[in-house]
Amino acid sequence: MLLSFRFANHRSFRDEQQLNLTPVYSDASENDDSVPNALQVVGVFGANASGKSNCLGAVAFMRQMVVESDRAVEPGVGLSREPFRLDPESSTQPSRYVVDLVLAGVRHTYGFHIDDDRVREEWLYHYPLGRRRRVFERDGDVFAWGEESGRRSDLEQIAGITAPTALFLSTVARFGHSRPEPDPADPQPLHDTYRWFYLTGQRTDPSLGLSALVHVSRFDTEEVRRLVVSLLQAADVGIVDVVVSSAPDDEHSAWSEPPARGMRERLARATARALHPPRVQFAHQGPHGTALLGLEDQSTGTRRLLTLGLHAAAMLRSGTTMLIDEIDASLHPILTAKLISLFRSPEANPLGSQLIFTSHDAALLGTLDAEEILRRDEIWFVEKDDEGASSLYPLTDFKPRKEGENRQRRYLNGNYGAVPDLSTYLFERAIAARGPVDGEATD
Template identity: 30%
Template sequence: MLIEFSAQNFLSIKDRVTLSMVASKDNSHEDNIIKNANKDLNVLKTAVLYGANASGKTNVLKAISFLANFLGKSHEMQQGKKIEVEPFKLDRPCLDSPSKFDIIFKTEGIKYAYGFSVTSEKVIDEYLYYYPNGRQTIIFERENTNNYKFTNDIEKQTAIKDKFNSPNKLFIAVASLWEYDKAQIPFKWLNDNLIVLIHHSDLQELTMDLMKSNESINKRVKSLLKTVVSDIEDIKFTEIEVDVKDDPILKYLNKDAKSKLLDSSNKLSNISTLHKMNNSEELVEFDLDEESDGTKKLFGLLGPWIEVLDTGATLVVDELDIRLHSKLTRFLVELFHDKEINKKNAQLIFSTHDTNLLDQEIFRRDQIWFTEKKEDNSTDLYSLDDFPVRKDAAIEKGYLQGKYGAIPYLKGGLQWQ
């Protein structure tokens, strides 16, 4: 489970910001927390981010995405290949400084702290600590790219470092690849259990693949979709044979892209929904593209949603509310709060503009976060719990009135002509 994430000097984030999933002493909504997640520490199951357009909500989530993606592909980095990191661009010193990422999480009953700083050229610093007996123990520390400190399995880690690591690779990824268990366990959580959905373009295919490979997910996607979109009776998949060898697009592709296309499957899958004809039991087939945008988005979300709840992973979703009715968004969020459904203590972090969800009947105050653009155009991140808010306060009304910041301020003097 995720306990805390921090980022600095990345996109619109200049100064260090921290998203903490540690629950406060508030005793409301006990189903919204994971009790005694780490000794006497309670951890939140969900967190929601609000803020004006261009305030940095998405960039906070993109920072989590960068950490997860760079970890996943780091061991494949060729010598000298650029790291695709973007520092804060509106401050000259930031352009010449590394971007920093830190994460605290728990897996297999042990808390870990991991972090690194990078430029486009190389990894500057990196560390991995764990707390097997409640006390911090160093697995490795890395400074100035090539200076390492090992306190566990020194010979093995030194051998991995000397043979396989390079300036643009994360040591945790390389050590995990070479089956160093103290790196493998935290790497596996970071690589497999931290799932970030910034762009939603491939979700329909993802849900389809999950339905095909997992009968339990297949049944529940159909059941949930029928519950929400009452006139859908079933989902159908059909495969269409395609021949790409004579496709005119081939002449525009480079050698590698052409090879990948020719080696790919010659079958495309099509998704259809089945509806009952009026006053009849006869089923009529519709292509999924004929459904509403909301239905298509819901279908795409349901696969990863169910998988995360089944596995206890941490799901990060940007702009969850787009194309979804407020009640439907609330329904999806509250699946994570339902202890009978979320038995593995999965977590959800998402951004939204839907102020209907700013409701203390849904969230605790420590679950609600805001991003605001500061005077230097960088992103600030803070929690509603930082304000003296009464438990019966109308949060949505207060937010729209500007009591908590993080709303757009429209300048006067508009010139229409």
């Protein structure tokens, strides 16, 4: 679970910023030990080109470095980073990324500094019994270990093969030994931290979620199919069922044939299945019954709903953090609000998954069915100053009232900042002054 994310010198963000997920307000009904000590939903709002996507992009970049840096960077090439380039001095300074996490009930702090050439600093601390313990510290090629780091000889060997452009956390995950699941009774700070980054994800391709319907086992396929049907029926998009058509000879797996059949026949069957994979179709209710249509026939909103819904289901089952840029794209505000509410529901989110998203939709600052879509400490803004540098700040800086404050209207009126500074005169003048389009008649 993410407590906070700090970063600096990343794209439009020059100075250090912090996205803090620690609750600011707590209701009397929430004062019990079962409530996690981090927010489960955070929404980031702002004008176009203010830096909202860059905020989530900084988290995604940190994840990419952790998961891929040990093998994705060629020696001697340097690092591909994106510092603040509007200031020549800042572009040469290191970029910094730090997360505070709660893993198996224990706080962890992991971070690194990088420049164009190499990893300058890297560290991991954890806090068993509330006291900070060093797991490791890295200054260039020099490593220091804590008492609870594990077998120091093994770590020293892995440190010795860690490239200057690679993170030690990436390298130790690749070459060390770890369990597939964390064990609170026997914590492994290095591998538990890596696992959080690995599971944290961001997806935008509508076909990715549906691919689960044709690539998982038959038992899981039916479970995913029911989930898709439930999502679409709840959204009232006119789809009443989802049909997964069988591939040729699907009732007999080509690879389960007895050896006597011969390898040539088994390969022929496998090739046929590859050329004619199962197909997902959607049953729409018509005046004379149902008609089957493919994914390509569905609206952009339906495909977006499927993608987000299936991805959210995966995140909720794994207890990890989901990142969504422009959550409102192609979705009705009610559907967006319902998706957000899943992460607050103890029934839908028993493992404490988190949702961090960006949006332009001011309606998400309001209410639905007399309930706040987002609470006061779940709302953040991004604004860009006259020097082109973005800043990140929470709604709580404005001391908002719990009730009786129309945040949607106040935001659109500019009371919180983070809105476009639009000149109506210049906008109309630019449109009126456009030249003729090819083929357009002129007076």
